[in-house]
Amino acid sequence: MTQEDLQSDRKRLVHLAMDLIERRGAEVGKTTLASEAQMSRSRIDAVFPEESDLFDAILEDWYAPDIAIMEEVVESDLPIERKFYEFFARRFARERERFREDPALFALYVELGTARMEQVRGYIDLADHYMSILVAEAQAEGFFANLKIDKAMSLINQMVICYTSPQVMMMLDERLTEEKLGAIIDTLFAGLSGKESSARGVAGLKLA
Amino acid sequence: MTQEDLQSDRKRLVHLAMDLIERRGAEVGKTTLASEAQMSRSRIDAVFPEESDLFDAILEDWYAPDIAIMEEVVESDLPIERKFYEFFARRFARERERFREDPALFALYVELGTARMEQVRGYIDLADHYMSILVAEAQAEGFFANLKIDKAMSLINQMVICYTSPQVMMMLDERLTEEKLGAIIDTLFAGLSGKESSARGVAGLKLA
Numbered sequence: 001m002t003q004e005d006l007q008s009d010r011k012r013l014v015h016l017a018m019d020l021i022e023r024r025g026a027e028v029g030k031t032t033l034a035s036e037a038q039m040s041r042s043r044i045d046a047v048f049p050e051e052s053d054l055f056d057a058i059l060e061d062w063y064a065p066d067i068a069i070m071e072e073v074v075e076s077d078l079p080i081e082r083k084f085y086e087f088f089a090r091r092f093a094r095e096r097e098r099f100r101e102d103p104a105l106f107a108l109y110v111e112l113g114t115a116r117m118e119q120v121r122g123y124i125d126l127a128d129h130y131m132s133i134l135v136a137e138a139q140a141e142g143f144f145a146n147l148k149i150d151k152a153m154s155l156i157n158q159m160v161i162c163y164t165s166p167q168v169m170m171m172l173d174e175r176l177t178e179e180k181l182g183a184i185i186d187t188l189f190a191g192l193s194g195k196e197s198s199a200r201g202v203a204g205l206k207l208a
Numbered sequence: 209m210t211q212e213d214l215q216s217d218r219k220r221l222v223h224l225a226m227d228l229i230e231r232r233g234a235e236v237g238k239t240t241l242a243s244e245a246q247m248s249r250s251r252i253d254a255v256f257p258e259e260s261d262l263f264d265a266i267l268e269d270w271y272a273p274d275i276a277i278m279e280e281v282v283e284s285d286l287p288i289e290r291k292f293y294e295f296f297a298r299r300f301a302r303e304r305e306r307f308r309e310d311p312a313l314f315a316l317y318v319e320l321g322t323a324r325m326e327q328v329r330g331y332i333d334l335a336d337h338y339m340s341i342l343v344a345e346a347q348a349e350g351f352f353a354n355l356k357i358d359k360a361m362s363l364i365n366q367m368v369i370c371y372t373s374p375q376v377m378m379m380l381d382e383r384l385t386e387e388k389l390g391a392i393i394d395t396l397f398a399g400l401s402g403k404e405s406s407a408r409g410v411a412g413l414k415l416a
Contacts, residue, residue, distance in 0.1 A: 079409070084407060158388060167375060185405075187367070198397070199292060200393075
């Protein structure tokens with residue numbers, strides 16, 4: 001088999017596996033895939049040496065559009081506030097579309113991903129990598145002052161989690177809108193900094 | 209049976225039901241409760257006429273400390289930023305303690321609550337009621353300018369969801385800290401307003 005044959009088999013098998021997951025409502029392993037594809041097990045093994053390689057290939061397909069979005073936004077010449085908005089809004093819109101198209105299938109993928117968090121982790125880290133570029137750019141323009149980059153990222157990730165977590169999307173759905181996401185990004189740019197907290201204070205809670 | 213007997217049975221049965229839920233790892237109904245309490249079914253029915261009355265009583269017990277916290281904070285004479293912080297931080301600390309004490313039992317209660325969302329709804333609405341008092345107070349002091357109260361509440365709820373949602377707590381646990389919650393509240397007070405969004409802009413995404 002040439003490298004090209006392998007790549008074309010891989011693509012075809014990933015799409016077949018995703019069709020099977022949709023039809024069966026459960027994860028699909030290499031044995032099932034070989035039988036449904038009417039391929040020899042050795043051929044399947046050549047494409048996916050380990051069970052985890054099949055799931056990795058599915059993840060790659062699932063996240064490819066997200067990576068394209070992030071690269072496009074990071075490389076664009078938009079104002080930084082707008083980059084932040086597009087960075088989250090475009091991926092949110094895409095996830096919501098997948099969710100609404102088939103909520104049960106979406107929930108199944110979330111379940112599969114949660115069970116294989118070590119394989120998903122790389123994509124979360126990649127999103128954090130792109131976001132760190134945007135945070136550095138914002139800080140160079142004077143936003144998020146006096147915050148270490150990791151701290152700024154952690155706070156931003158927590159404040160926009162409604163628009164990045166598929167679990168939260170399944171809970172809130174219609175209460176999530178691009179307009180609210182925009183207002184949250186605006187709030188971050190207007191208010192996030194490392195200045196001394198007035199909310200936490202130091203004294204104990206006095207009662208009226 | 210006097211009203212006092214009823215109340216004392218109710219309390220005792222709720223605690224027994226919660227012990228049973230913990231031991232069995234599953235919801236407990238009136239039939240099981242009657243047998244475990246060695247009480248007649250008619251006595252149980254006098255205390256909990258409907259199946260849902262038992263779960264309501266469990267919810268009441270679960271949320272009583274939260275209601276006490278919210279009342280205490282709303283009535284306190286703390287500065288408004290600090291009230292917001294305490295309003296979320298104290299309930300968060302309490303939930304985290306329950307979660308860490310027994311993560312499996314905590315997850316079971318979350319599952320039971322999710323399955324009976326219509327009964328839980330009243331407590332979420334009550335928390336929103338207390339929060340609306342705090343938002344009105346903040347707006348009277350000039351914060352969250354040019355935002356309708358419902359809009360401000362929706363945005364704030366979304367930005368602090370990491371510290372109010374038990375589902376999110378189960379996912380993030382150690383990444384959640386009172387210090388970060390304080391920074392989020394500070395960001396809200398410094399940045400949340402209804403001014404025209406610069407993040408969303410109007411033009412399409414131009415590429416570099």
